[in-house]
Amino acid sequence: MGFNISGLVINKNYEKNFNELQNILGWNLIKGEKIDFETASSNWKEENYCDVYFSENGTIIFLNIDYCTSGYPLENVNTLTFGYSEVSMTFLLDYFEKGTEHRSIMEAQGERVFDEGKRLAVEDRFEEMTEIIWNQIEIVLGKNFHQIDNSEVAHRYYFKKKESTDNDISEKEIQINKVNILEPLDVKYFSEDELIEYFNKIVIYCKDNKINFFLHPTLLNDKNKTVVQNIVDIKYYIGSKENLLNVVRPKFPMEGYYMIGKFKKDNVDFKTSKLLFDLIENYKIENIENTKIKTAKVANNKWIEIDKKLDDNSKASDSDFVLLIITIIVLLAFFGGLIYVIYNISTLP
Known part of the structure; x- marks a missing residue:
């Protein structure tokens, strides 16, 4: 069937200060069970949880595609948001360097439907969107995705739902x-x-x-x-x-x-x-x-x-x-x- 995954990659290991990352992203997560990398990197995630893997110098969060249609401009780090679907042949990439958008691409059925920003260095070596995504993940994560052992430890986190009443509705809602x-x-x-x-x-x-x-x-x-x-x-x-x-x-x-x-x-x-x-x-x-x-x-x-x-x-x-x-x-x-x-x-x- 091939890969059908999406997520956020950051060029910093947040394992010891994951709460700080949550606050920056505006998420409220509850730490769940330990899982292996094979489970973490498996196909599409539901909206209520995400799976997190920490490399030596980076963090990758596997998310529902709805969280990955735009980038995350975080200060002082580089971030890559990606979507990779071999089922629908749809691929997207949004790359930020220290909070500034650098590159944004979307491809569907072999056609570029969105292509903005400065070309990435990997685009000088690869033309296929699949190769561009894998290699850019490696650059940001600091580790080749396909060389990560399936038995390595990852963590599952659950999005905590905000409790509200008819008299307590947030401005955002x-x-x-x-x-x-x-x-x-x-x-x-x-x-x-x-x-x-x-x-x-x-x-x-x-x-x-x-x-x-x-x-x-x-x-x-x-x-x-x-x-x-x-x-x-x-x-x-x-x-x-x-x-x-x-x-x-x-x-x-x-x-x-x-x-x-x-x-x-x-x-x-x-x-x-x-x-x-x-x-x-x-x-x-x-x-x-x-x-x-x-x-x-x-x-x-x-x-x-x-x-x-x-x-x-x-x-x-x-x-x-x-x-x-x-x-x-x-x-x-x-x-x-x-x-x-x-x-x-x-x-x-």
């Missing part, structure tokens, strides 16, 4: 937004059903209001920027869970899914993203006949072609891009006419 898509959503508090529900809501809202969610949020005005950032955040959470991808897959072309929020400043990106948004506005696959399914599959192949065009656009000539635009326009017109004819034939008395 009051401010949690799980409803208003026009404001930043606290996606990490979403259930799996809520992730799917609000992904669909935002797609519909963007279609109705002509908000191109393929553009990077920074290219949109403040109101639309927030909406698109919300769908980008939800996309990352869904992308880390294969069961949720299976829910989205029949209703949204995966090639387009991974390009949400991907288009940045290049003029070619603006034009191509508009064409893709036009495609997605008309993309429907529920309750259609086999002939229309075949048509939809042909259209789906265009996503792959355009995505490759996006990756290679620095090498493409202007004439190539004009030809691509013409091809897509002709293809859209052809699909529209074909579906219209099929519909009329199928409704004949």
Whole structure:
């Protein structure tokens, strides 16, 4: 099955002052049982506990993926947050040096969906995201992950739930937004059903209001920027869970899914993203006949072609891009006419 793990790595051994680390992170943990490293590094953790291993010069905390979608800017130490899923082929990395973000990468299905910051030294030696993550873990932890003996000691800690009453609700709990898509959503508090529900809501809202969610949020005005950032955040959470991808897959072309929020400043990106948004506005696959399914599959192949065009656009000539635009326009017109004819034939008395 392969690795499906996520966690936080710090280049300091906190074994003797773990309470200090808890306070810095804002966590309230109860120390549980001793376990071995094999158990600590096993697949996905539940939200109510974490497993901790101390190397000579570092600390690695294996956490639920919900704790690992953003980095931890701790002063005076270097931190690496990572997610590694060979099930969904989703990989993410967020690296901070002494509280300053240095590198942030996310890759899904072989495509870079997020890539910011200064390149890491390991990226000069390795291209595969899997190798980049393992080697960066070794640099921060001070020990090769795969050379740690499975019988070495680790510790399990449980997150203590805050007790509260109707008359004693923290300010943070009051401010949690799980409803208003026009404001930043606290996606990490979403259930799996809520992730799917609000992904669909935002797609519909963007279609109705002509908000191109393929553009990077920074290219949109403040109101639309927030909406698109919300769908980008939800996309990352869904992308880390294969069961949720299976829910989205029949209703949204995966090639387009991974390009949400991907288009940045290049003029070619603006034009191509508009064409893709036009495609997605008309993309429907529920309750259609086999002939229309075949048509939809042909259209789906265009996503792959355009995505490759996006990756290679620095090498493409202007004439190539004009030809691509013409091809897509002709293809859209052809699909529209074909579906219209099929519909009329199928409704004949």
